[in-house]
Amino acid sequence: MIRRPTPAAALAGVVILLLFWFVLYPNLFVLADSFREGADWTVENYRRFAASRSEREALWNSVWISLASVFFSGLIGIPLAFLFSRYEFPGRSIMGGLVALPVLLPPLVGVIAFLFLWGESGFIARIVQGALGLDRPPWRLTGPWAILLVHAYTMYVYFFLFTTAGLARLERGYSEAAAALGASRLTTFRRVTLPMLGPALAGAALLVFMTSMGSFSAPYVFGGGFRVLSTQIFVSKLNGDLEIAAVETVILAAVSIVFLILLQRYEAGREYTGAGKGAGGATVRLIQGRLSTIILATAAWGLTAFLLLPHATVLLVSFVPEGTWTTQLFPPTYSGENYVSLFSDSETLTPIVNSLQMATIATVANVALAFAVAYLLVRRRFRGRAVLGALVILPWALPGTVLAIALATTFSVNQPLAGRFLLVGTFAILPLAYFIRNIPLVTRAAMTSFQQFDPALEEASASLGASWATTMRRIALPLVIPGLAAGALLAFVTSLGEFVASILLYTHRTRPISMAILSELRAFDFGSAAAYGVFLIVLMALVFLFGYRRVSDGAGI
Amino acid sequence: MLRLEALGKRFGTTIAVDGLSLEVPQGEFLSLLGPSGCGKTTTLRMIAGFETPTTGRILLGDRDVTRLSPQRRGMGMVFQNYALFPHLDVFENVAFGLKAQGVSGQELRSRVADSLARVDLAGYEKRAVQAMSGGQQQRIALARALAPEPPLLLLDEPLSNLDAALRERTRDELRILLKRIGITAIFVTHDQEEAFALSDRIAVLKGGELQQLGSPETLYRTPVNAFVASFVGRANFLQGRIVARDGDHGTVEVGPGARWQVRLHEQESDTVRVMVRPEALRLHPARADLAGDDGLPGRVLDRRFAGATTVYRLEIADERELLVTIPGHTDAHEGDVLVTAEQNPPLHAFAE
Numbered sequence: 001m002i003r004r005p006t007p008a009a010a011l012a013g014v015v016i017l018l019l020f021w022f023v024l025y026p027n028l029f030v031l032a033d034s035f036r037e038g039a040d041w042t043v044e045n046y047r048r049f050a051a052s053r054s055e056r057e058a059l060w061n062s063v064w065i066s067l068a069s070v071f072f073s074g075l076i077g078i079p080l081a082f083l084f085s086r087y088e089f090p091g092r093s094i095m096g097g098l099v100a101l102p103v104l105l106p107p108l109v110g111v112i113a114f115l116f117l118w119g120e121s122g123f124i125a126r127i128v129q130g131a132l133g134l135d136r137p138p139w140r141l142t143g144p145w146a147i148l149l150v151h152a153y154t155m156y157v158y159f160f161l162f163t164t165a166g167l168a169r170l171e172r173g174y175s176e177a178a179a180a181l182g183a184s185r186l187t188t189f190r191r192v193t194l195p196m197l198g199p200a201l202a203g204a205a206l207l208v209f210m211t212s213m214g215s216f217s218a219p220y221v222f223g224g225g226f227r228v229l230s231t232q233i234f235v236s237k238l239n240g241d242l243e244i245a246a247v248e249t250v251i252l253a254a255v256s257i258v259f260l261i262l263l264q265r266y267e268a269g270r271e272y273t274g275a276g277k278g279a280g281g282a283t284v285r286l287i288q289g290r291l292s293t294i295i296l297a298t299a300a301w302g303l304t305a306f307l308l309l310p311h312a313t314v315l316l317v318s319f320v321p322e323g324t325w326t327t328q329l330f331p332p333t334y335s336g337e338n339y340v341s342l343f344s345d346s347e348t349l350t351p352i353v354n355s356l357q358m359a360t361i362a363t364v365a366n367v368a369l370a371f372a373v374a375y376l377l378v379r380r381r382f383r384g385r386a387v388l389g390a391l392v393i394l395p396w397a398l399p400g401t402v403l404a405i406a407l408a409t410t411f412s413v414n415q416p417l418a419g420r421f422l423l424v425g426t427f428a429i430l431p432l433a434y435f436i437r438n439i440p441l442v443t444r445a446a447m448t449s450f451q452q453f454d455p456a457l458e459e460a461s462a463s464l465g466a467s468w469a470t471t472m473r474r475i476a477l478p479l480v481i482p483g484l485a486a487g488a489l490l491a492f493v494t495s496l497g498e499f500v501a502s503i504l505l506y507t508h509r510t511r512p513i514s515m516a517i518l519s520e521l522r523a524f525d526f527g528s529a530a531a532y533g534v535f536l537i538v539l540m541a542l543v544f545l546f547g548y549r550r551v552s553d554g555a556g557i
Numbered sequence: 558m559l560r561l562e563a564l565g566k567r568f569g570t571t572i573a574v575d576g577l578s579l580e581v582p583q584g585e586f587l588s589l590l591g592p593s594g595c596g597k598t599t600t601l602r603m604i605a606g607f608e609t610p611t612t613g614r615i616l617l618g619d620r621d622v623t624r625l626s627p628q629r630r631g632m633g634m635v636f637q638n639y640a641l642f643p644h645l646d647v648f649e650n651v652a653f654g655l656k657a658q659g660v661s662g663q664e665l666r667s668r669v670a671d672s673l674a675r676v677d678l679a680g681y682e683k684r685a686v687q688a689m690s691g692g693q694q695q696r697i698a699l700a701r702a703l704a705p706e707p708p709l710l711l712l713d714e715p716l717s718n719l720d721a722a723l724r725e726r727t728r729d730e731l732r733i734l735l736k737r738i739g740i741t742a743i744f745v746t747h748d749q750e751e752a753f754a755l756s757d758r759i760a761v762l763k764g765g766e767l768q769q770l771g772s773p774e775t776l777y778r779t780p781v782n783a784f785v786a787s788f789v790g791r792a793n794f795l796q797g798r799i800v801a802r803d804g805d806h807g808t809v810e811v812g813p814g815a816r817w818q819v820r821l822h823e824q825e826s827d828t829v830r831v832m833v834r835p836e837a838l839r840l841h842p843a844r845a846d847l848a849g850d851d852g853l854p855g856r857v858l859d860r861r862f863a864g865a866t867t868v869y870r871l872e873i874a875d876e877r878e879l880l881v882t883i884p885g886h887t888d889a890h891e892g893d894v895l896v897t898a899e900q901n902p903p904l905h906a907f908a909e
Contacts, residue, residue, distance in 0.1 A: 453643075456638065459640065462627035466653065474653075
């Protein structure tokens with residue numbers, strides 16, 4: 001029997017085609033390139049990679065830096081989560097929110113914050129130098145330890161959030177049951193709490209590992225002579241050794257995809273931790289005694305202040321006029337002139353306008369695609385559903401460098417019949433890159449929204465005679481909007497501060513904020529760089545405040 | 558009015574509905590009754606158009622609607638959790654179907670008002686649906702489904718979201734309201750009592766197959782198999798051996814000396830299960846001098862007074878139990894008793 005294709009089937013076709021074209025196709029191109037020399041197919045490029053000591057070193061460095069990042073992030077994040085989940089002390093709820101603040105640092109801004117704070121001419125170094133009366137900075141912030149510092153600082157949040165969520169899901173009943181059976185607190189922790197947290201910890205570890213593998217800005221700014229794969233790709237591309245860049249890209253992507261698959265497994269297995277519902281989460285222990293309260297509160301406040309230092313640093317530096325801060329401990333003069341010139345000088349305003357434009361275009365496209373994909377994935381059963389699901393999470397596994405190389409390779413010539421268009425060097429390439437990078441994020445937000453409302457609502461609409469389009473417009477869209485808006489805002493600010501793909505794809509005319517920050521840094525105009533950074537942080541903070549409210553509103557439906 | 562012809566639905570390798578044929582005349586209330594997984598909801602969803610049948614046809618009047626999308630069938634549906642649109646107020650919910658038909662302006666307003674008045678919710682137009690009680694939400698759902706004047710109303714477990722006290726009252730109101738409108742209605746329920754209270758006829762389903770179709774009384778008095786007997790009302794089953802046959806009737810020995818008259822539904826083997834309703838059993842003192850020889854010895858395990866009746870739990874031979882209800886005003890029995898059964902009409906005997 002032949003049936004007219006339904007609107008949903010047509011939509012599925014279009015969406016899969018689009019994703020295939022923009023997500024998979026460019027990467028296949030890089031894969032093909034890595035096996036090619038001139039017109040011939042060969043594994044020579046891989047042999048060259050394996051034979052080169054520096055390439056092997058870059059791969060090994062990426063791996064061990066990532067493992068070490070997992071270790072140190074866990075070391076900070078897990079105890080912090082226990083502290084905030086299990087103990088009550090003054091200011092606990094406010095602090096609990098602030099602890100997650102490092103997520104509010106766009107990648108490059110986080111790195112420059114560290115530069116001003118811990119760098120050889122940063123505040124801490126100056127203080128130590130002044131205190132000890134040294135004639136030189138006591139250290140230089142460079143090499144693997146610098147990278148690890150930045151990673152641990154920004155990525156412990158994953159451990160903190162996952163562990164907190166895991167602890168919240170752990171029903172009080174379990175530990176109480178263990179206690180009732182005569183287990184000591186230590187035994188309960190070792191035999192009950194820890195094993196049940198296992199999946200959450202594994203998830204955080206995988207996420208940190210993946211993020212570290214793809215991390216670009218920290219190694220780029222602090223690496224010095226220390227090579228990792230992501231920066232090595234950039235160098236190979238600059239040197240024009242496109243074959244090796246392709247090989248490096250393929251290897252980095254392969255490692256990331258393996259970890260994405262592991263992460264997906266973890267997500268599938270996570271259900272069992274959440275099996276219990278009803279009676280509240282883990283017990284919050286009230287600390288008895290004045291002294292312990294003070295110690296605990298001081299520790300927590302101190303820690304939080306420490307974690308807020310980078311934000312404070314960027315803010316402070318943003319008020320320092322160019323060239324006024326030389327050898328003093330703290331900047332001698334402050335003014336708002338960086339901000340004034342940021343928004344009045346067309347040279348410095350252009351990147352902001354560019355970024356706003358490009359992020360808007362990318363986000364609008366993200367929203368349209370995410371709505372369609374989420375509808376299809378959550379509401380429909382069709383052949384190709386698994387393929388669609390894989391296509392929308394793939395960009396998540398692909399580090400920005402990989403994506404940028406893939407786009408640069410594929411859209412560098414005009415071959416309409418092969419689906420290739422000349423986009424490199426045009427305005428379109430960066431919005432396209434931002435769009436692709438944010439597909440998983442926005443799609444997930446839309447899917448969560450779709451899952452939250454009963455499919456019977458759409459059926460009710462259909463049974464009342466509304467067409468498919470009317471049902472989408474009057475029922476699905478209004479109900480999905482709150483969650484989708486939160487995801488879109490997050491995507492928007494992420495695009496606004498995007499650095500990794502931008503650095504490989506931008507042109508002077510289309511330079512985004514991150515490139516402006518980089519060039520101000522190179523020109524030693526730290527104040528202007530920091531002012532850009534504050535602009536991004538403030539936007540991001542607003543979005544989190546607004547987005548959080550919308551998400552919780554949306555959940556109420 | 559509505560006719561299902563050999564309707565079947567298969568999900569992968571599982572058969573949800575298997576060759577279901579039935580007809581629902583204009584104005585009838587039909588219930589699809591069965592345990593979960595029996596195919597009743599799938600059948601309703603095929604009638605509504607949310608599932609496409611694998612085999613068979615659905616006819617509405619003379620119109621074949623088997624392949625029609627839900628929005629073109631125009632059937633009213635009340636969902637289990639009502640599926641009221643949370644972002645629209647009561648007016649917009651009820652107006653939704655009318656707007657889809659192109660009704661607007663004054664006519665729209667008056668028809669929404671009429672629909673709400675019919676379910677006793679006149680004047681509630683501007684309320685948020687979430688601010689309404691469960692019973693009110695159910696009535697809004699009903700008003701919404703009825704507003705476009707559908708030829709057929711489908712109700713998926715319409716009472717399951719209400720608490721017990723409200724359920725009984727709502728059930729009666731629902732029946733009265735729908736009968737007054739004169740609409741044809743199909744209910745899906747797993748609750749036999751609900752099916753009895755709401756429907757003219759009941760289709761009992763099991764494993765996707767129609768077991769029996771008939772009025773509540775028919776199902777109760779003459780079930781065609783042990784499943785229907787046990788699913789519709791309470792039933793005791795006694796092992797027995799056929800000692801005499803006469804066509805599809807016979808005599809079955811259910812205990813030493815206890816021989817009961819039965820209708821045989823399966824005649825191949827000599828051992829059968831005799832179904833007897835609790836209220837068809839009588840209790841006598843253990844040493845009573847019974848006229849016949851059909852007394853089954855038993856012992857009272859416990860006794861529960863339930864107003865109009867008293868419910869006894871008895872133990873008979875082989876540690877099996879019997880449930881007996883006798884009018885509440887008679888003398889209480891204790892200890893050893895003899896059990897007899899009302900055998901006119903004869904009891905039903907099914908295959909082992």
